[in-house]
Every structure is written in structure tokens, then in C-alpha cells.
Amino acid sequence: MTTFLAEWANILLRWAHLVAGIGWIGTSFYFIALDLSLKKRARMNPGVYGTAWEVHGGGFYHVEKYMxxxxxxxxxxxxxxxxxxxxxxxxxxxxxxxxxxxxxxxxxxxxxxxxxxxxxxxxxxxxxxxxxxxxxxxxxxxxxxxxxxxxxxxxxxxxxxxxxxxxxxxxxxxxxxxxxxxxxxxxxxxxxxxxxxxxxxxxxxxxxxxxxxxxxxxxxxxxxxxxxxxxxxxxxxxxxxxxxxxxxxxxxxxxxxxxxxxxxxxxxxxxxxxxxxxxxxxxxxxxxxxxxxxxxxxxxAPAPREATVDGVQVTDADVLAISARHCTACHAAKPTHEGFAEPPKGVVLTDVAKLRQYAALIDQQAVKSDAMPLGNETGMTADERRALGAWIAAQ
Structure with missing residues (x-):
């Protein structure tokens, strides 16, 4: 239940943050554009720095700015x-x-x-x-x-x-x-x-x-x-x-x-x-x-990779073992990691077919970078990352 509530808190806060941010950015962009479009005119009210004529939504606007x-x-x-x-x-x-x-x-x-x-x-x-x-x-x-x-x-x-x-x-x-x-x-x-x-x-x-x-x-x-x-x-x-x-x-x-x-x-x-x-x-x-x-x-830019590690071909069984040690606690149909009630982004990595399906994501998250596992809490080694990369390169 705690994970469920935290997930919804994340969703609602992210939504609210986006809505508020869009409103703020919109006004910032508008007023800077308005400032830059102001022009001196022959006839302006006392104290007016410049004016702008605008059209939007079927109507016309006459805006004045006082410094x-x-x-x-x-x-x-x-x-x-x-x-x-x-x-x-x-x-x-x-x-x-x-x-x-x-x-x-x-x-x-x-x-x-x-x-x-x-x-x-x-x-x-x-x-x-x-x-x-x-x-x-x-x-x-x-x-x-x-x-x-x-x-x-x-x-x-x-x-x-x-x-x-x-x-x-x-x-x-x-x-x-x-x-x-x-x-x-x-x-x-x-x-x-x-x-x-x-x-x-x-x-x-x-x-x-x-x-x-x-x-x-x-x-x-x-x-x-x-x-x-x-x-x-x-x-x-x-x-x-x-x-x-x-x-x-x-x-x-x-x-x-x-x-x-x-x-x-x-x-x-x-x-x-x-x-x-x-x-x-x-x-x-x-x-x-x-x-x-x-x-x-x-x-x-990615560096070129060999399809083997130390001249040895990485097998499907090798990659499944790496996934079982470092990935499936979160990326399983029913995660055992306490932080997830569902597999993140719906990605399941419990069999070879799924590993091939998500190979590009695995390469990005766990080979070219150490973004996964989160905080490397399972202790994935550099050798294991190279093995994953070699297996992906051979596909």
C-alpha cells in the first residue's frame, strides 16, 4: 500500500508541476516577447514607454507599458x-x-x-x-x-x-x-x-x-x-x-x-x-x-564493441544469470523489490525473448551507462556490463 500511495503522489505532483510550469513559462515567454515588440509612437499617453498592437483569438489588443x-x-x-x-x-x-x-x-x-x-x-x-x-x-x-x-x-x-x-x-x-x-x-x-x-x-x-x-x-x-x-x-x-x-x-x-x-x-x-x-x-x-x-x-557517441569478452562468446544462459542477479527483482511480472508494485515502464526481463526485445534499452541503461540497477544496489560489475554489451552486439 505504501508503494501504491507513493506512486500516486508522484503522478499527481508531476502533473501539478507540469501544469504550473507551463503557465509560468507561458507568461514569461509572452511578456518578454511583448517587451521586445513595444514601439514608440507619435501619440502615446503620458509616462508610456511604448505600445504594441496584437491580434489573437479573433480580436485585437492595444497594450501600453509604463516604465x-x-x-x-x-x-x-x-x-x-x-x-x-x-x-x-x-x-x-x-x-x-x-x-x-x-x-x-x-x-x-x-x-x-x-x-x-x-x-x-x-x-x-x-x-x-x-x-x-x-x-x-x-x-x-x-x-x-x-x-x-x-x-x-x-x-x-x-x-x-x-x-x-x-x-x-x-x-x-x-x-x-x-x-x-x-x-x-x-x-x-x-x-x-x-x-x-x-x-x-x-x-x-x-x-x-x-x-x-x-x-x-x-x-x-x-x-x-x-x-x-x-x-x-x-x-x-x-x-x-x-x-x-x-x-x-x-x-x-x-x-x-x-x-x-x-x-x-x-x-x-x-x-x-x-x-x-x-x-x-x-x-x-x-x-x-x-x-x-x-x-x-x-x-x-558510442564506442565500438566486440561481440565477445576475452574471446569467449557470451551465451543466453550467461545473460539470463546476470538478469536474475541484477534486474528481475524490479523487472518481473511481480517484482520482489519493495519499491515497486509493477515492473518499471512495464519492462519484464525474465526470459531471453524479453531481453532481446528490450536490448536497446538495456544497452542504454546498463551497458553504455550505469544508470541501472538503481544506485547499483545489487553490485553489478564492469565485467558483467561488458558481457551484456557483447551479447547485445552479437544479436
Missing amino acids: VAPKELPEDLIWYKWEAYLTFLTGFALLTVQYYFNARAYLIEPDLWNARPGDAILVSILSLAAGWFVYDRLLCRSFIGRNTTLLAVSVFALIMAFSYLFTHIYSGRGAFIHVGALVGTIMAANVFAVIIPNQKKITASLLKGEDPDPSLGATGKQRSVHNNYLTLPVLLMMVSNHYPILTNHPHSWILVALILVVGAMARHFLNRHEAGDPFQKIWWTLPVATAGLAVALVMT
Whole structure:
């Protein structure tokens, strides 16, 4: 019953996280695109920075942006904040259910750091808090934050430093999900601790009849742009547990760097294209993104394999024995592993026909990477992985 309830908690939290995240990403993409489409016009209301005309759903919209705020605010002012808050809350709850409650299986990698679950969880929480502190206090609020290029390089270096840490203490999937959680925490905290409080201060000043501090709006815009450029990389981090070719690469922290570069370049191209920039001004983003992707492809390309191990052909019986030792506790019609009531993804590995059917998945999860068994709790050896690879190569 515990496994059944945990599975449903995972399903519902993942669903809620996706719904909230889609809402947050949608508003982020929309408002950045709106900002970039604003134009100065001959006739605009006092205090208006720019306007945009848009068409959608059979109607036309005329949008005005005030850099600080108009002299009077309507009672029905709309605040966009709960999508960000709920994305973070559901994401952290999902991190708890999936990785904290199952730290031995999903988070801890004994060959890197044979930690107690409590220690691994404590480092996780402290690292997320530390990442926000360094980003907010030591980078954005310092002299670095006044130089866009220097700040971008510094934030990249910050994420890379934590990526290196995570990939050297946690499992492959645990490391990547923590990079995503770190970036997601920074993004949500930008909304909760900077963007919305600044907007509230501006509103309070207006209600008192005072002139708002224009730096509050500028800071909020800066953090909003950061969130926009981090969105594409963090999305791939959040689904990375499906791709051990990324998470279990021996230099996966370098792949994180490439994902950041490719995602940021793609986002910059789309942003500036939406703003109407000529191709001549933004063409350079495409070869940079292509180069980053090419390096990732080369890094993850599979090495050729022999169909034998030490000149000896691996038999079906050999592979069945390996599967019985390391796979069938979970991947059986009725798993004996306490964490699973059903075989994960419906994959059953109890006979040769099934092993052949799922050979590509086995190769990806247990030969080209050590993603399986989870946490290598059964102690699968390098020789056994080579034997599996040789058997698959001979099929």
C-alpha cells in the first residue's frame, strides 16, 4: 500500500508541476516577447514607454507599458506570481517524494559518495539555498550586476561550479535534477524575493502619491530576463532522468555547460527575432548553438564493441544469470523489490525473448551507462556490463 500511495503522489505532483510550469513559462515567454515588440509612437499617453498592437483569438489588443507606473492604478490590477510559486512548491515536493524518500535508489551513488540518506538530503537543501545566496547577494547585488556581460558569465560559472559538485557526489540522474532544481530555485526566488516585492513597493509609492523609484522596475526587469534565458536549459534538466546518455556520462558536468549555451543561444535568437531584429544581427547565435550541440554529440557517441569478452562468446544462459542477479527483482511480472508494485515502464526481463526485445534499452541503461540497477544496489560489475554489451552486439 505504501508503494501504491507513493506512486500516486508522484503522478499527481508531476502533473501539478507540469501544469504550473507551463503557465509560468507561458507568461514569461509572452511578456518578454511583448517587451521586445513595444514601439514608440507619435501619440502615446503620458509616462508610456511604448505600445504594441496584437491580434489573437479573433480580436485585437492595444497594450501600453509604463516604465514605472501610471499616476493611478485600477483596482483589478493582475499580478502574475502564483504560477512561479506553485512551480517551485510542486517541484520541491516532487524532489522530496522521488529523490529524498528514495535517496538510496535515486540520489546516492556509493562509488562517488557513500552517504547516509540524511546527509545527502541535507547537502541538497543547503546547496539550493547557497546557490540563491551567491546569485542574489554576491553577483546581482554587487558591482557585477551592473555589467550584463560580466553577470552572464558569472551566473554561468556559478551553475557550472554546482554542476561539478553535484556530478561528483550524486548519482547521474540525481546530479542533473539538482542542477535543474538549483536553476529553478533561483528563478522562483527571483519572482518571490525581487520581482513581486519591487512591484509592491512601486504600487505602495503610487498610493501614497510619491514618485516610485525607477531602479525597482529596472531590477525586476533584469531578473525577469534572467528567468527567460534559463528556461530552456532547465526544461531539459528536468526531463534528463529519461536520458542516461546525458546523466551518466563520465563528464556530464560539461554536457550541462553545453546545454546552457545551446539553450541560451536558442532563446536569444527567438527573443530577438520576435523583436524584429534583422538576421544579420542575430545570425551568430545559430553557429554557436550548433557548435555546442555538435560537441555534445561527439562526447556521447558510442564506442565500438566486440561481440565477445576475452574471446569467449557470451551465451543466453550467461545473460539470463546476470538478469536474475541484477534486474528481475524490479523487472518481473511481480517484482520482489519493495519499491515497486509493477515492473518499471512495464519492462519484464525474465526470459531471453524479453531481453532481446528490450536490448536497446538495456544497452542504454546498463551497458553504455550505469544508470541501472538503481544506485547499483545489487553490485553489478564492469565485467558483467561488458558481457551484456557483447551479447547485445552479437544479436
